[in-house]
Amino acid sequence: MTDNEKAARKKKIMHAVMWVVLLLLFLCFVAPFILVVINVFKTKADITSNPLALIGKHGFTMKNFPEAMKKMNFWRVFGNSAIITITSTILTILVSSMASFVIVRNQKWPACALLFSAMVASMVIPFQVLMVPLVSVYGGTFGVLNHRLTLILMHVGFSVSMATFMFHGSIHTNIPLELEEAALIDGCTRWQTYWQIVFPLLKPTIATVAIIDAMAFWNDYLLPSLVLTKKELYTIPIATQAFYGTYSTDIGLVMAALLLAMLPILILYVFLQRYIVEGVTSGAVKG
């Protein structure tokens, strides 16, 4: 055997070992989800007696799902989460891309410089510092809690600095000034130039911001739990928490509720997996 063949063989063995290690780690990572899936089709007694068995003594059951759906008011909370996530994401994209356009193109204006530096500095503030005054101002002084719109606008306000920062970088490096000048010469106003020339060119950044923010809004618990206290306004995370508080002993139902809470985003992940992984990576590396 030549040295080359030896090296190739060694590499092959190494890859096989790595693959096995990866597979084992992967199984560890998904094991909790698999356990939930196994147990969701078992009766309460079977889960308690042996949570690891594939099929319980009482056999396969589908009963947990409809009951959990009814008790959690699943379609209602799913709708709430969807409306809030979609509206907040769209608003964040519109509002912050517009802001970053005027900031990048007029860096000498004091208002632009001030707004941008305030936004960048604010990114280190954790939500815990803002939650008490937020509840005090909007719950006490204005009394606007328990409206979906309040939560949506708050979501936008909290995510606007990060999003503006990302659009800022993208406009700064990717949109040539000549393009805008040409549009201006052709008679476009700044407003038209933005919507017809600049905004369409921001597509990759729009996708990144949409993915990062939509996931954050969908999964957020603390802010929605402070803003929405009425049952009919609950989002999925709050409803899951409330459900667990009431039915924690009925473990079959809990399994179904948890799976229901995870399913929408997992289904989406199957189809958009590549975009989500790319979006999160580019968002993290730029941010």
Place this chain on the structure above:
Amino acid sequence: MNKNTLSYKVKQFLMFAGPAAVLFCAVVIIPFVYGIYLTFTSWDGISKTKPLVGGANYAAAFADTDYWHALGRTAIYSIFAVILINIIAFFLAYLVTSGVKGQNFFRAGFFIPNLIGGIVLGYVWKFVFNRAFVAVASAISRGNASSLLATSGGAMFCLILVAVWQYAGYMMLIYVAGFMSVSDALKEAALIDGCTPAQAMWNVTIPLMRASFVQCIFLSITRCFVVYDVNLSLTNGEPYGSSVMAAMHVYRQAFTYKNYGLGQAEALILFVICAVVGITQVYIGKKGEVAA
């Protein structure tokens, strides 16, 4: 139209940045400033008056032993979690960039925990620790094992384990980007010059990936320091309040015990600690950065 007049500039600014500026000020700037004012009052959350008490809340915060215990616990939790998250994430990134079959599948798979909110993850793991682990332990010991979550050390272990599981996949993606940014030519040059693969990794690849390390450590520190969702659903501070992290303590101080001023003062202290640690880390990390 003259583009140098003030009214043109104001109009342009308001047209494009107006909505963002208003919302940003309404939910970040005003609450932040107002929050600082609240720390000097003894507001109970209900009454209309907010009596000024000077620095009493800060004195109370420094005397609040529960708060300092929670902070200490958060520091221990963060140290273990940050180290483990980054070691595992780096290792995973190394494996999924080595060219094995199905590496995109694995990348996507390790990221799955990040898709799901902390509340749901906490309950999933609560089931795993309370039922599945107990079943395994009972089968091994042939007796009745108790749950890890029932002891204070065990609860801490569980919180760290879940944090590592939750964030390793996310940090892995950043390390993957770091690995890809180091050009193969540099690694090959090192190997031709007589480096072993381990030496090439240690002396060439890792120093060039410094930015990824700085960023991952910053992200994991800032996330671990204000952990709340998983804390709430997995342990809810139990057993006997021994797993209450700083963020949960602040929440309870304000919203459960209605000491809004004190809670806000404690939140501000948490913020200052978090910011100092995060910025110092970035400063030290950036100082030694090298470029190829």
